[in-house]
Amino acid sequence: MHPVHRLEELLAGAENLMIVCHNNPDPDCLASAFALGRIAIAVGIDEHHILYSGDISHQQNRAFVNLIDIDLKPFDPAAVQDRPEESLLAFVDHAVPGENNRVPEGTPVDIVIDHHPNEEIEAQFIDHREQIGATATILTEYVRELDIEMDAALGTALLFAIRRETLGFLRGVTSAEYDAAGWLHEHADGALLRTLSTPSVTGATVDTIAEAVRNRTVRGSVLISGIGRTSERDALPQAADYLTTLEGVETAIVFGIVKDGIQISARSTDSRIHIGNVLDGAFSDVGTAGGHREMAGGEVPLGIFAEYATDDTQLFAIVDQVMSARLIAELRLTAETDT
Incomplete structure (x- = not known):
């Protein structure tokens, strides 16, 4: 069974999904959270939230959030700790409470999807692939396997995230990134990609x-x-x-x-x-x-x-x-x- 079908089964039993980004999220984290939210909608979850802490200060990241129109909300530790039983907590592009996030140490996590090195991951669902160049590559695999409806926003977000995380396919890239990018190319907005790639830089x-x-x-x-x-x-x-x-x-x-x-x-x-x-x-x-x-x-x-x-x-x-x-x-x- 493909890992995403185990994820699909877990999501199908939930009413709410809280997707927590790492501190000061970058495009790989943001695009992965965006894609996981789309998957949640597709399997019937009525409500999901993408949460972040820190700042989105990099000019490229600000442009990414604004142009892709990702609905982000500030992270509140109390909301995570007091969430109802039917709510799931997901980490994308990070893995352990208290490490590069404001989630209190020891908080149970339901879903972890990540590509960073880590040996201390605990969750109901874990897809941890250190050999992969970007978490967005894993999420692209998920939306393909589940045949999630694609639009220019999702396609552009995932493709840009893979390109950015691998420095234009020059750092940590694997054949999986090329395969994902080839498929995403048909769904991405070329003009939007160019805009995201050349944001203005502050003095x-x-x-x-x-x-x-x-x-x-x-x-x-x-x-x-x-x-x-x-x-x-x-x-x-x-x-x-x-x-x-x-x-x-x-x-x-x-x-x-x-x-x-x-x-x-x-x-x-x-x-x-x-x-x-x-x-x-x-x-x-x-x-x-x-x-x-x-x-x-x-x-x-x-x-x-x-x-x-x-x-x-x-x-x-x-x-x-x-x-x-x-x-x-x-x-x-x-x-x-x-x-």
């Missing part, structure tokens, strides 16, 4: 990327850059993506203070490095971090750092020193080279 985002370039240090093929405080959380992965294009750089790690936490984004094309494991090893004792071999992220609460500084300049000097030292130790880096 603040450009400034953040410029700061990452200015503050870079390079050791071997590893680049580390701290950018201070920024309101542009989603500029960090954009900066990491850009910095890996510099000659001689195979691994780029960018971190900065966003609100009351230190956000980290990393990219690597070095086959010797699993960047998700590197971040986990460096920061799991003080925050949450991890991801794939080529792409990872994390967050460390400011916590004790803030007690030793009276202004942002002093605070970030401490943060920069500690974060860089942990990364250098975990990567076993040696002498600094020219920047």
